[in-house]
Amino acid sequence: MVRTIERLPKRQRHQQLSRLIDENPFITDRELTRQLKVSIQTIRLDRMELAIPELRERLKLMAERSYDAVRSLPLHEVIGDIVDLQLDRSGISIFEIRAEHVFSRTGIARGHHVFAQANSLAVAVINEEIALTATADIRFVRSVKLGEKCIAKAYVRSISGERSKAKVEVFSYVGDEMVFQGHFVIYRSTGETVIEGGI
Amino acid sequence: MVRTIERLPKRQRHQQLSRLIDENPFITDRELTRQLKVSIQTIRLDRMELAIPELRERLKLMAERSYDAVRSLPLHEVIGDIVDLQLDRSGISIFEIRAEHVFSRTGIARGHHVFAQANSLAVAVINEEIALTATADIRFVRSVKLGEKCIAKAYVRSISGERSKAKVEVFSYVGDEMVFQGHFVIYRSTGETVIEGGI
């Protein structure tokens, strides 16, 4: 194991290689030889050492990731994971604030994501075929930050007979701190199923 | 052009082929020969006729799509396309309701997407480093449906000096019908830049 001062060029090249592939996963080894001025064999040895798969494998992995993402999009139906639900009474959901939910400069969650969790919970807790938000009166008590887990609790306050509206209150917490509260009025249209655009 | 009654088997196969590739884009021609019991040349002729690219092209296209999606995620910062913006005065954004925004059984847009458009426009129109929604009072006037284009118009109603709050009204329309209205109070913290989670 000879370890001298000048063993950098390889490491530097490895870094550059990682960076290049990272910022353009569609690059071929041949392209990389041109950019890094080493033989194609060196590139391939480097990829080996760095455990970077070949172009086609990279594309396949990306395709698989996006395919899975599309498949799990129906999960997008409700924002947050519902962990408890008593129809027409109450419900609880958990929503973790991730990078895609925050203002990138501040790491503070955009209001509509916090709202979305509360709104979809308020709709879910109503035991009806079709339930739509009519009005909402909301307050963002304190900002929610990247990585925090937002726990929303919904309570159905009143259901006007078998009629059209229900009132739902939602409170969202991070730990024991309330971060959001909202009063929702939800439309509940029981009978008619007016679906259009069939086939 | 001979057109008789019994020219179906090919069309049927084409349909099956399309379906198979659609539900598993990762399938090779060789696999397809096994499933459809025809030669690999037939499979390839069929793909030609149907203009279905080869496996590797399909994966590359999927990878590109997802890569673009990730790259344009910062565009996710604002929901809807802002088409006009006069800072501290008014703004307009357009948001097309797509399949991922609606209740699948009814084709009616989920409230939080309509809200998200209005909310992000209300925040965008405020000319400040950091602007956060404090409260909102919203009303969903009529439901918005799949395929409709939602046009939100925001008006800044008052700015309390150089202080902390601004009032913004947002009205959303489909055509000339108002579908949503909201009164937002937006926090505007000028000076302090309290960013955490650095590196």
Place this chain on the structure above:
DNA sequence: CAGCTATTATAACCTGGTACTAATTATATA
């Protein structure tokens, strides 16, 4: 100089195709 790492070269082989030519089979219509 020996010994070591790093790099480059060379060749065989692989997958999943395209492009092209040709033969075979099925079908339909005059």
Place this chain on the structure above:
DNA sequence: TATATAATTAGTACCAGGTTATAATAGCTG
């Protein structure tokens, strides 16, 4: 029934973008 036409199958050459393996060369260093 013959024959034109369409559909299918077969076979070959070639390609990109690699892997695997084996060997040669360069460069330093003690």
